[in-house]
Amino acid sequence: MATAVVVSAAALPAAPSPSPVRYTPRRAALRDVPQLHAALLKSGELTTSPESFHSFLEATALPSSATTAAHLAYAIRLLRLGPHPPLSARSYNILIRAFFRAGHPEDALHLFVEMLGAAIAANVCPDQHTIANTVKSCARIYALATGRSVQAYAVKLGFMADQFVLNSLIHMYASCGDIVAAKVLFNAVEEKGVVTWNAMIAGYFKNGDWKEVVEMFKGILEVQAPFDEVTLVSVATACGKIGDSKLGERIGDYAEEKGMVRNRNLATALVDMYAKCGQLDKARRLFDRMHSRDVVAWSAMISGYTQADRCREALAIFNKMQATEVNPNDVTMVSVLSACAVLGALETGKWAHSYIRRKALPLTVVLGTALVDFYAKCGCIEDAVKAFESMPMRNSWTWTALIKGMASNGRGREALELFSSMREANIEPTDVTFIGVLLACSHSCLVEEGRRHFDSMTQDYGIHPSIEHYGCMVDLLGRAGLIDEAHRFIRNMPIEPNAVVWRALLSACTVHKNVEIGEEALKQITPLDPNHSGNYILLSNTYASVGQWKDAAMIRKEMNERGIKKIPGCSLIELDGTIFEFFAEDSDHPQSREIYEKVDEMIENIKMAGYVPNTADARLDVDESEKQVSVSHHSEKLAIAFGLMKSRPGATIRLSKNLRVCVDCHAATKLISKVYNREIVVRDRNRFHHFKDGLCSCNDYW
């Protein structure tokens, strides 16, 4: 009896509340271990009773949150140096399991090898427990070849009928990507238990085959095979990934009904599933009802908001998390940075970066890429480069993020140089990389390079252009003024052009005042995307730019008749870590009056520097002076005025807006940067504008 050994159960610290599923051994605080050891030595039990020895080993080595490297070191010294009873498989098994659970699968494998040596010397033979635990370690480090040789032992020793051995092997093969080997074993198991099914499902899960996870579960239901919480965790998560909200919801309801949502992992999986199926508020209600939330639960909720483009709420919930005992990890910070990137929340994101450094969170490829992307999307391209260079590992996503960042910050040449370096580093570009490359060309008017890369994409890399690539090309040609060529390009596309492609052409027509093709473009867009206000506004502005006021007014009238509302312009500005949101003609802000006064002052000042209001993009139903007032209340100007009021002199003003910068705001902002001696960085829908000393980084080409 194991209990007979331990000096006194009362001498041991109470175990934390045991999880309902897993076996939780008695544990000893490190300072109690020698005492326990001494007592066992003194009574002689340590050497005479194998049961006592094993029990002591378990108490010392089996990990809990309190287990340290010192515990493991103590146990391994005891095993190697003794004194102890003649060693058995059991002693090795305890340590193999301990090292595995403590996150040292390699050491577990070393112990297995050591055990095989001992097998020769002292007649210690691996048993089914040894095999199962060793196989688990192989799975953890993706040691497929090693796993196969362990299976050879299992065959040789006749353990292949053991459920535990079989299940661990199925799991090992599946998680190492050898799904065929896993399936062969799975099919060979006659009595499939719930764990057998789960191991196979987990295999498909690990390989990202969400559809097959769902299919297997449907198979389970069909043959009425057993399933449990663990099954549902995988299946619910898979439902989220493929957007199967019907099955997801059934699982959610079932879990509620059976009280399974008390299982934290399952509740977390359901939160994730609801969020990914677009039921964010349902996800939140479940999250709020959870009894305890660990870092994964918090991260799931935060990423749910980020992925649903509700980034301010993502940051709000991150703030709540910080008031708890749970510490964010690298995964949490990925979502946080991604939210900051979307919002252009530079201060908050910088804080996140410093947190990562302070806590020495592992700079994984994903986290590093999120950092690069964040800095690039906040217009801090130098910091993006620094983050890129500080990463120990980069992949194609990382390079792509920086290339796109360079492109949208108007540094096309550098983006193309980066692309060359990427190739020299032997990182395979993807379809998205080429979108970055083509954007770089179009934002910097590099027409020849763009054509070359577009052709090379298919010829040299076998990547077939998607509609987005075609859109970039139309944009590139159109912006460069090659409107006819762009139009021909669309007509020769092998796939149906969509509204985005035609809109790129239309927008080029607006810039280059081409009424004829602009009309054609709108005609093509209307059936594809009838309710997008931008289309009408672009053509109306094209008419206005060549003085066809009647036609311009007619288009606006048509818009009104069809009940199409202009998307309100919206600008975000972050000051001292708080994000302020402005709409055109906004009067919601408590300091509205001061802000409008500041706008008037700003306009007067830049007029003295030569500003002439450009009302081509203004509403048409009012007279000229009203038009001037209306453009002066564009959301950008309100946000800039607020920024001037609230930041110290000379500080850079950064804002991000939902539409593209209008001609008037662009001209005004250039002058504001000069008159107020401020750098102003504006992120619009498409790209960045860095205003300084009366000039813009886009060279007025956007």
Place this chain on the structure above:
DNA sequence: ATAGGGTTAG
């Protein structure tokens, strides 16, 4: 004694 589970980037 033993097997299976949730969150992340372009």
